[in-house]
Amino acid sequence: MEMFSEQLEQKEKEQSILLELSTRIAAARRREDLWNVITDQLLELFNSRYYTICMLNEDGATHTPFLHSQESTISSRTGETPIMADLHPVEDGVFNIVLSAEGPVVFELQKVMKGNKVPPYVYRWFNVGVVEMLAVRICNGNQPKGLLYLFTEKKNAFVNVDDRFVRAIADMLGIGISNILANETIERQLLEIERFKQRLENENRYLQEEQGLQNTFADIIGGSAEIQERIHILSRVAPSESTVLLLGETGTGKEVFARAIHAASPRKEHLMIKVNCAALPPNLIESELFGHEKGSFTGATQRRIGKFELADNSTLFLDEIGELPLEFQSKLLRVLQEKEIERIGGKSTIKVNVRIIAATNRNLEEEVRAGRFRSDLYYRLHVFPIAIPALRQRKSDIPALAAHFLQRFAARSRKQAPTISAKAMESLVHYDWPGNVRELEHLMERTLLLTTTPVITKIPLPGVPVSAAKDTESTAVLPLNLMEKEYILKVLRLCNGRIAGPNGAAAKLKLPSTTLNSRMKKLGIKKAHYISSEEPEMPQNDTFIL
Ligand SMILES: Nc1ncnc2c1ncn2[C@@H]1O[C@H](COP(=O)(O)OP(=O)(O)OP(=O)(O)O)[C@@H](O)[C@H]1O
Incomplete structure (x- = not known):
């Protein structure tokens, strides 16, 4: 009878421990x-x-410690940690x-040590x-997932341990561990979402900047016949699906035209995406253009x-398609x-x-002739080539462009835009503009x-015969040949x-025309320097130069 009530008492004690443990583990x-639950209660419970x-x-072939006693609490005789x-x-x-x-x-560790297979941790x-x-094994559902090991420095410490009680605790640990693992996965995913959010914000910023850059044919400044004719023909090509190849010196406005073509096309509701082929390191071009999956190469931490x-x-x-490395050109052609x-x-492949x-x-x-650009890609792009003339070939656009930029920059700093004196404007028109509109x-x-x-009377033109720009009182001296060239x-x-x-x-000038011609040659004077409507110096064959 006494034994029965002792057993009952023991059972009740176990149940209350189980209840408390299950609440804490859950x-x-x-x-x-x-770790806290095990260190506070479990170790003592099992001596x-x-x-x-x-x-x-x-x-399925290996196991790894998930949780263990704090290493600093383990008194090691050998200086080695068992974990x-x-x-x-x-x-x-x-x-x-x-x-x-x-x-x-x-x-019994002594016995295990005598066996022929001793795990290093034992x-x-x-x-x-x-x-x-x-x-004891820890299961999740009925699936064994791991083990709980308890260690003691005393002999026969586990004699009175009730198997069912240990199993019940191991089952609870199974649930607790799967909760923790699920929570760790969620935390990892939240971190990943945070990183994605950051990337999206960056991309969004890029897209907003791009949106700010949208412009139409109406925004293109240039009353010259050269620009007007190009606007006319490109606005006819814009609604089609044709590939357009814009040729022209740097800063002539190729991107401005590209944006205007897009804005006049049925695709205008979507943002035009720009890639500067010259700005990309060769090893990143493929990923920039075609994308990559996570882990596809070192550093590809995200898709x-x-x-x-x-x-x-x-x-x-x-942009700058001529800079595309030869090795990549065939891949682009295939796409x-x-x-x-x-x-x-x-x-898998993705249709675009x-x-x-x-x-x-x-x-x-x-x-192509020099073998730096694939001819098949060239012909693929050469569907509708059009040359944007250099600024020196359409000098009549200079006053309007200059006034436009002054107004834009003045508005930005909330200033009244100044005007340009006739003399200063003359200096602008005379200048060669190797960097064109930019x-x-x-x-x-x-x-x-x-x-x-x-009123702007002086314009700091770079290293130029500034005769037209400088004040009449100026004492600056020009080399004779430059003076002669300007004159x-x-x-x-x-x-x-x-x-x-x-x-x-x-x-x-009271000179025979042959003499003037040879002087001009010697001084490097070209037709483009004094004629505003000169044809562009671009590949002329079948380019649509108007
Ligand atoms: N006709 C124009 N009207 C107004 N702004 C222009 C015009 N042409 C060019 N610009 C301005 O000049 C700058 C250079 O133009 P853009 O970038 O289009 O030249 P690009 O030919 O594409 O140059 P690059 O070959 O160096 O890429 C830009 O800031 C652009 O807004």
């Missing part, structure tokens, strides 16, 4: 929560000093035995004074959507032909509907910063570019 969200929980790895964070084989003569046993298994626990070890995919149903502007891409490391506008300041025909744009920005008066140019412009004949420059 509430554990992180490893440290579980143990240390513990380890080892979980099976996905490969090893690395992989251990399942078939180590201990783990596999316990994993297939339903109940707990108690090992050896190490033995070395810190552990005498016995109890191990990346390429510019081709971003430009689906829109326009892809391939243009097949209209499908494959992300690096991807297993992209209209291509390409631009280059190189002479692509020459590049150079004019930057010069106007600089000039505005230096200007405090409502001849002035007369040529006065004569509308005519050299010979009664109204030609030679007659005005």
